[in-house]
Amino acid sequence: xxxxxxxxxxxxxxxxxxxxxxxxxxxxxxxxxxxxxxxxxxxxxxxxxxxxxxxxxxxxxxxxxxxxxxxxxxxxxxxxxxxxxxxxxxxxxxxxxx
Numbered sequence: 001x002x003x004x005x006x007x008x009x010x011x012x013x014x015x016x017x018x019x020x021x022x023x024x025x026x027x028x029x030x031x032x033x034x035x036x037x038x039x040x041x042x043x044x045x046x047x048x049x050x051x052x053x054x055x056x057x058x059x060x061x062x063x064x065x066x067x068x069x070x071x072x073x074x075x076x077x078x079x080x081x082x083x084x085x086x087x088x089x090x091x092x093x094x095x096x097x098x
Contacts, residue, residue, distance in 0.1 A: 008060075008079050014097040016063070016086055017056035022094050024048055033094065050085065056098045060086070 024043060025032045031043040033051075043051075053063050060082065068078035089095045 012061040016054040
């Protein structure tokens, strides 16, 4: 594996899972995320689609490959960007890893 790939060795086979408490609501084409119905976050459609991929079955690498194909970017760019986004989602408790 190349130098960049070494950065991702620990995460490649992890499977992100959307929090069971997280609800995403489509209100007139705008997406909102909430845990309890009182606090909400506006969620862009691309992020909604990404969170839907976090089903606990797909690995980080499978999601990165999917994004790479859809966005027509290199797998390295896809991994790097996906890791940053998933790190933030994990900090906010939107996802965890199984």
